[in-house]
Amino acid sequence: MSVYLDRTLQILGRIDDHLYHVLVDPKYEIKGFYYPTPYDLIIETREGSINAKDAKVYMAEIPFVRMGALFDKELLGKLIAKNSFNTLIQRADNMMRGPSLDVHVFWKEGRIEYRSGQNLIAKNEYQNNENFEFIMYSFLLWKRCQDLYKKESVHPMPFPLYDIKYMERTFAELEEWTKRLSPLGHWGEELEETLDNWSDANHKDKQEIRKKWRNRFNQNIGHLQNHVREAFDPNPQFEPSFYLIGGIGHHLPQKERGYCYINIPVSLIHFEPEL
Numbered sequence: 171m172s173v174y175l176d177r178t179l180q181i182l183g184r185i186d187d188h189l190y191h192v193l194v195d196p197k198y199e200i201k202g203f204y205y206p207t208p209y210d211l212i213i214e215t216r217e218g219s220i221n222a223k224d225a226k227v228y229m230a231e232i233p234f235v236r237m238g239a240l241f242d243k244e245l246l247g248k249l250i251a252k253n254s255f256n257t258l259i260q261r262a263d264n265m266m267r268g269p270s271l272d273v274h275v276f277w278k279e280g281r282i283e284y285r286s287g288q289n290l291i292a293k294n295e296y297q298n299n300e301n302f303e304f305i306m307y308s309f310l311l312w313k314r315c316q317d318l319y320k321k322e323s324v325h326p327m328p329f330p331l332y333d334i335k336y337m338e339r340t341f342a343e344l345e346e347w348t349k350r351l352s353p354l355g356h357w358g359e360e361l362e363e364t365l366d367n368w369s370d371a372n373h374k375d376k377q378e379i380r381k382k383w384r385n386r387f388n389q390n391i392g393h394l395q396n397h398v399r400e401a402f403d404p405n406p407q408f409e410p411s412f413y414l415i416g417g418i419g420h421h422l423p424q425k426e427r428g429y430c431y432i433n434i435p436v437s438l439i440h441f442e443p444e445l
Contacts, residue, residue, distance in 0.1 A: 174255075176234070181258050182246070183236035193228040240265050249406060260407035269412035269434040275311055275441045277351055280304045284401070284413065291408055292401035302357050303394040306387070309347045310415060310432050311439050328417055328429035332384040334376060341365040350445070384428065391415055391430075 179189055194203075202213045203222055211222035240262055241249075249257055264270065271291055274283040280296035282304070296304040313329050330336040341364055348358040364379060371379060395414050402410040417430040 176232075177259075178255070180234045180237060181262050182238045182241070183234060184238045185236055187236060187238075189232045189234050191230045191232055193230055194225055198222075198225045237262055254406070257407050261409065264407060265409045269438060271408065271413070272438050272440060273311065273413065273434065275308050275439070277308055277441055277445070278443070282307065284408075291405050292398075292410075294397050294401050302390050303397065305344070305348055305351060305357070306391060307394055307415070307432075308351070309344060310430055312347065312441070312445070314432050314434070315436055315439055315441075317436060326431035326433050328431045330428065331387055331417070331430045332380055332428040334380050337376070337380055337383075338365070338368050341368060387428075 176189065179187065183189075197215070197217070197220060200213065200215055203220075203225065205222070206225040206227060207222045209223060213220050213222060241258075249261075271284040271286055274285060276283070280301055282294045283290060284292040294304075294307075310329065314326050317325075317327050329340075331340060341361060345358065345361050345365055348361065364383070368376065368379065398414055399410045402408055412434055413432070415430050416433055417428065
């Protein structure tokens with residue numbers, strides 16, 4: 171039991187939690203002694219009589235790794251409610267190991283699958299490959315693959331999604347990717363029109379265009395992140411955050427917002443059929 175308690179605290183421990191081993195003199199390690207009493211309590215032993223009042227307790231702090239930060243509160247509540255100690259162990263192990271699932275992009279079908287070997291762990295399906303979320307996610311996965319040729323295979327090169335200095339490049343690359351996936355639908359036509367108008371727009375108009383697309387990018391990527399998390403719900407031992415888009419959020423410094431990336435090894439990304 172003490173081993174399980176120790177493991178549980180190690181996995182769920184917060185930064186201010188402490189673990190102690192309570193020690194007493196060996197002669198008090200007998201049946202009938204529980205704690206130093208504030209009154210005389212004589213206990214008979216084979217070696218003679220002892221008084222519980224005279225016992226001294228020593229607290230030995232046991233160092234341990236606090237891994238509670240690996241779990242968000244909502245997920246932790248679900249796992250505890252299901253008494254899923256083994257799942258907690260597996261999840262912590264997977265998080266320490268880092269991303270390990272292969273991501274398969276079925277770019278002609280609008281489907282993303284996350285696999286462990288031949289086992290399907292999670293998937294996201296979209297109505298078609300013109301879906302905005304699918305286009306953005308598959309685009310950033312494709313950009314991650316390009317890092318291999320830029321000798322950036324370890325760390326991803328963030329893509330400037332709505333930095334005004336690079337907006338024309340953003341529109342151009344997204345339009346090119348959209349055309350590769352399928353003939354331009356409504357979203358692609360809107361993107362193409364924006365690209366055509368960008369070069370003739372004055373500074374004020376460009377700021378308005380940027381604001382419009384920034385809000386649209388943030389909203390739709392937010393939906394995408396939720397869909398990825400939901401896809402992993404049946405397999406809570408795997409950590410979905412590895413496969414989310416980074417660089418979006420008000421918690422980031424201003425200069426880092428909108429520089430998006432997916433930080434998983436290039437070797438785990440597969441486009442089917444190959445591009």
